[in-house]
Amino acid sequence: MSKRISQSKPSTFNGKGEPSELELWLREFDKLFDVVECPEELKVNQAAFYLVGEADYWWANSRSGLLEQTNGVFNWDLFKRAMREKLYPLHVRKDKSNEFARLVMGDMTVDEYYRKFMEYIQYCPDDVPTKEKKMQRFELGLSYDIQKHIESDRYNTLEQMYKRASQIENILRKENKKENGKDPEKRKEIAGQTSRISSDFYQKKARTFGNFQGSRSSTNSGFRGDVKPAKPLLDRDGNERKYFYRRCRENNPGKNCDGNLVECNFCHKRGHREYKCYIKKGSGSQQPGGQHRQ
Known part of the structure; x- marks a missing residue:
């Protein structure tokens, strides 16, 4: 058995360093004993052979006392416990716990x-x-979103639960990215589409108003294309001028007594009277066609 173990060239342990180094050494022999099918009663002596330095000195001085405490039944699990207690003082183990x-x-x-x-x-x-x-303790520490999809009694080992938790985490991350629009390429695409739509809208709007002004200036030759509606005329008291028909004695803005649209005497367009004609005010009382009104 010693020859089979030595052929694997296991590591030695000197009793120094971090606790993790002891755990790695113990784990190495756990695996080695499984491979060579080492009998339980031989494990302690086979592993103790690879203790060196302070660890070997500790074992030489503690071996007999440990055997007495266990009535001569000192197996591999008790050996590992004794090694941990030697390397991990009680206060360290309490803090870690x-x-x-x-x-x-x-x-x-x-x-x-x-x-x-x-x-x-x-x-x-x-x-x-x-x-x-x-597994119960591992599940208890997981985030709530992952715990909702985990049931500890469905897994045979901690490694299986860990792998399933990783899968769930990856799925949740993708769902959150999709819902929150965190995909940078998708944001760029949406921003580009929005920019093009906005640009087309304002260009179309500008063409519409530009055509309106151009057609107005070409139809009414001699007038400016940017004429603004004239300000309302005021009477002597500063109030807006009103037009009362003799027949109905009512003020009908843009309409006659019968409710029909009136015609401007200046531009001959319907819907307003001459004193409110924006073309007249913007042209300096020039008749359509470029002629001054007599």
């Missing part, structure tokens, strides 16, 4: 949350001793 209890996804992505989750498990494995506890 409290931090782990408050861990939630928050502004992190699912990938970031998963990596943080696995890091805390290394420090406090007793907080989630079974795979079911791990």
